Amino acid sequence: MVGIWKKAFRLRLFFLSVLLVSSCGSPTNGNQIPVEGKTRVVVTTTFIGDVVNNIAGDKADISVLLTAGQNPHSYQPAPMDMVAVSEADLILVNGFGLEDFLDDLLSGTDTQAEVIVVSEGITPLMMDEHLEDDDHGSEDSLDAVMGQDPHVWFDPNNVLIWAENITSALAGQDPENKAFYQANFDAYRGQLLELDVWIREQIEKIPKNQRELVTDHSTLGYFAQEYGLIPIGAVIPALTTEAETSGMELAELIDTIRDHLTKAIFIGVDFDPNLAQRVADETGVKLVPLYFGSLSDGEPAGTYLSFMRYNVSAIVEALH
Ligand SMILES: [Zn+2]
Incomplete structure (x- = not known):
């Protein structure tokens, strides 16, 4: 391919x-x-x-x-x-x-x-x-x-x-x-x-045992590393949305989500939600849209600073 x-x-x-x-x-x-x-x-x-x-x-x-x-x-x-x-x-x-x-x-x-x-x-x-x-x-x-x-x-x-x-x-x-x-x-x-300090304060609101992330592809590694969260799985377990995911990998992700307290799968607003929706349906967690690959055209994530504030607020809201 x-x-x-x-x-x-x-x-x-x-x-x-x-x-x-x-x-x-x-x-x-x-x-x-x-x-x-x-x-x-x-x-x-x-x-x-x-x-x-x-x-x-x-x-x-x-x-x-x-x-x-x-x-x-x-x-x-x-x-x-x-x-x-x-x-x-x-x-x-x-x-x-x-x-x-x-x-x-x-x-x-x-x-x-x-x-x-x-x-x-x-x-x-x-x-x-x-x-x-x-x-x-x-x-x-x-x-x-x-x-x-x-x-x-x-x-x-x-x-x-x-x-x-x-x-x-x-x-x-x-x-x-x-x-x-x-x-x-x-x-x-x-x-x-200032943004860095604000993010640390926000993450404190999430109970320590729920600071885990499931995403559409492996996109939040640097965020997780810096702010003490753990990426536990991804619908496409790769650094690009263009990789393919196997049935076995999806089944593993479903098991992982069931084994953890995870409440959400974070997906990019421009990501095809079909596979993620299947995993969400199987596990009863919700899909939470975030901005991953670009800013938004105007609000709510039109600048880098507002992009990070939007995403972090949505993550905290979904996990706390
Ligand atoms: Zn990406």
Whole structure:
């Protein structure tokens, strides 16, 4: 499947290139017309976009490739993304394997942009992943491989590292405004630290023996590690929504939920709820929607800070 998908992706990129060539000379670039003199920053996720916004303010021209509600694990670039990337000065990405589409996107353009992995400096959580073994041909051969968990944004202390990396990257591109970026960083740092304290207070409301998480895929590892919760299972026990789950794994999850005091399965608002609903029906727990892969378009999770507050409130409400 992975191999076939990659081939399909390359084919798609080819068609995108054709589209781009045929749209050359068109004077409008939608909402991504570069503003003269400003650093043109392209970011992948809405989370990174929001942090850049907080630090750069109106001093940079920011394009966010994924829109609210788009799943980063299954994202396929649009023709506009190639335009944005080819015109960028700075490209900021999450890293740790989140942006599967990135290599093809970058090599499909002649971009001269500096590419920065904002998660640089974060210690990645590692997890067993069952990936298909492309080298040995068989579609059925599964190998356990340790994969890096890309969901670093569920810990505000990681997002603080992002903010540091973003501040240096912006100052590197635009040294004249270094003090401006640094002042914005200092203010945002304060908000992130406040958020961290608030989360600890909220988690205290959950009885200690109920601080356990079941999610749609393995998405809350960093959150659980930082705030003392235990991820006990996932509908898709993998770091991506694109992995498959077996009947045996689902049966194990149902047993696990029955053996624990778990009251909820947390699923991303953009996740297909069918499998999770089956597990919920079998075990009598409820499905609780959270924002996982992107911010919302406006309320209730339109900024990183409100995204975390929304999710944590929903988790506490469901578990306490
Ligand atoms: Zn995910």
